[in-house]
Amino acid sequence: MAEMLEIAGRKLSSRLIIGTGKYATYSQNAEAAEAAGVEMVTVAVRRVNLTDKDKPLLVDYLDPEKYIYLPNTAGCFTADDAIRTLRLAREAGDWNLVKLEVLADQKTLYPDMEETLSAAKLLIKDGFEVMVYCSDDPVYARKLEDAGCCAIMPLGSLIGSGLGIINPVNIRLIVEQSSVPVIVDAGVGTASDAAVAMELGCDGVLMNTAIAEAKDPILMASAMKHAVIAGREAYLAGRMAKKRYADPSSPLAGLI
Numbered sequence: 138m139a140e141m142l143e144i145a146g147r148k149l150s151s152r153l154i155i156g157t158g159k160y161a162t163y164s165q166n167a168e169a170a171e172a173a174g175v176e177m178v179t180v181a182v183r184r185v186n187l188t189d190k191d192k193p194l195l196v197d198y199l200d201p202e203k204y205i206y207l208p209n210t211a212g213c214f215t216a217d218d219a220i221r222t223l224r225l226a227r228e229a230g231d232w233n234l235v236k237l238e239v240l241a242d243q244k245t246l247y248p249d250m251e252e253t254l255s256a257a258k259l260l261i262k263d264g265f266e267v268m269v270y271c272s273d274d275p276v277y278a279r280k281l282e283d284a285g286c287c288a289i290m291p292l293g294s295l296i297g298s299g300l301g302i303i304n305p306v307n308i309r310l311i312v313e314q315s316s317v318p319v320i321v322d323a324g325v326g327t328a329s330d331a332a333v334a335m336e337l338g339c340d341g342v343l344m345n346t347a348i349a350e351a352k353d354p355i356l357m358a359s360a361m362k363h364a365v366i367a368g369r370e371a372y373l374a375g376r377m378a379k380k381r382y383a384d385p386s387s388p389l390a391g392l393i
Contacts, residue, residue, distance in 0.1 A: 142341055144318055145234055145266040145287040147205060149176045152335070153365045154207070154320070156345025157181070160354065163198040169348050170199060173358035178204050179236055179343060181211035182226045201230070207268065209236035214249070216256035223260060235260070236290070238270035246296040246323075250277045254284065261285040270322050273307040275314060282317055289315055290322035290343065293334060297346040299326025302333050312338040328357075328364035335368025336376070 142149045154177045160166040170178060178199055199206075208226035210219040216239055223235045239256055241249040248271050260267050261284060268288035269281050278289050291311055294300035301324060302308060312319050318340035325331050325344045334342050342365055351357035 142318060144268065147234070151176050151362075152341040152369060153331075153361060154179060154341060154343040155348060155358070156343070157195060157199065158211075158345055159349035163193050163195055165354060167198040169354050169358040170204065172355045172362070173348070174362045176205060177207055179207040179209050182208045182222050183212045205234070206230065206232055207234060207236050208232050210238050213238065214240050216252045216259070219256045220259055223265060224263075227265075233264065234266045234268070236268045236270065248272050248292070250274065254280055257281055257286055258284050268320070273304045273311065275307060275310040278311045279314060282315055286317065288318045288320055290320045292323040293321045293330065294324030296323040298324055299347060300324050301326055301330040302337070305333065305337055308334070308339065309337050328360040331361050331364040332368035332371070335365055336372050338372050341365070
């Protein structure tokens with residue numbers, strides 16, 4: 138596809154973003170990134186080793202010169218924790234484009250939207266370019282965009298659940314109202330889920346567990362690459378209308 142995904146001035150040919158958690162090794166993570174054809178990887182600043190040279194370093198396997206690193210605030214449950222985490226990330230790696238997520242509770246990992254909006258406003262004021270994980274609530278999605286977020290990232294379903302897109306109507310409403318990229322984040326379980334997200338008009342998909350916990354992560358990464366491309370092309374092509382009754386593929390007139 139000639140068209141590119143543009144986020145905060147960065148142009149990407151791939152509309153798939155993958156994470157860097159739950160893989161058996163950093164080496165496997167690197168193989169998955171290659172198979173998926175991604176150009177951006179999201180990194181949990183609190184969980185991934187970026188600085189301790191006595192242990193394996195993620196940057197030795199996923200070259201920051203090749204991949205755009207997207208620091209995220211996984212594991213943060215308050216706006217203060219998220220802001221502190223991203224300020225440390227900026228100091229450590231000079232990263233300005235970030236993914237904000239502020240969680241409500243450990244059981245569901247559902248976003249706390251009040252804290253998320255508060256953190257987003259402060260981070261943007263502090264000069265960050267914020268891609269934001271959020272609920273599939275069109276009202277909050279609009280508030281986050283109005284606050285200056287450069288990408289809206291509604292959940293498809295709960296993080297790591299693999300339940301797919303459980304509320305396609307709200308995702309579509311968010312797509313229709315947004316002037317910044319909309320990227321489904323969380324809940325994708327298999328390739329068809331990624332295709333559905335793209336067919337709804339989303340600009341991209343972010344996933345981690347669906348690839349990392351597949352029986353064959355590298356093969357699943359490849360499947361996700363093709364699913365995102367197919368879903369985007371289907372959306373651009375425009376699907377046929379749904380009909381209540383059969384409509385023959387060949388004309389009925391002039392039958393022998």
